[in-house]
């Protein structure tokens with residue numbers, strides 16, 4: 451059954467207004483009243499769970515190289531804020547544990563959408579490490595695991611059959627629907643362009659497109675009462691939702 455409201459999920463936190471995938475960005479999303487928070491997880495050389503979008507630290511920090519080839523101590527030396535704005539100088543790259551701590555401190559009851567970034571680097575054992583870390587804690591929020599990598603979803607599902615899953619994709623729906631048929635996923639997280647081009651409004655599956663940043667795209671998701679939308683601007687989306695969905 452369709453929910454009344456389309457959930458607003460903050461992409462890498464409030465990516466449009468804070469340095470992406472940092473505690474500042476997640477705090478801003480919580481302050482904006484986001485229903486959900488999306489983030490991306492990788493593995494470091496010393497097998498720590500690191501929150502960042504890219505496989506390399508180059509774009510968002512003052513360092514260079516792969517997360518996989520750095521220790522947590524080396525990653526903690528990096529500045530993940532100054533490229534966004536000088537006032538964010540000194541912002542650190544968070545671990546998954548630190549993000550979960552922040553959500554718990556804020557008594558966040560929404561959706562935590564954890565994207566396993568295993569589509570370019572397999573990060574052997576990341577599914578077990580994530581499971582170990584999250585299943586040992588009392589969490590006030592619901593988790594939705596997502597990935598572009600179907601194998602990662604399958605592994606995660608074997609370890610956590612009661613969790614919720616969504617398949618990320620840019621194009622092509624056939625293999626995605628096989629995951630749905632096998633009861634591995636409840637939702638899909640497609641590119642918004644794909645949803646609009648193909649009028650991909652399937653019943654019986656939860657649709658949460660990304661990255662929904664224009665007013666027109668946000669309005670499209672609200673008017674069609676999609677399950678959710680993933681946006682860099684959660685505050686803006688919540689304001690628009692009030693106008694359209696009440």
Ligand code: G3P
Pocket residue numbers: 461488490503565596618639660680
């Ligand atoms: O999970 C939605 C979105 O984050 C997928 O793409 O590249 O921003 O991680 P990307």
Ligand code: MG
Pocket residue numbers: 488489490565
């Ligand atoms: Mg992501």
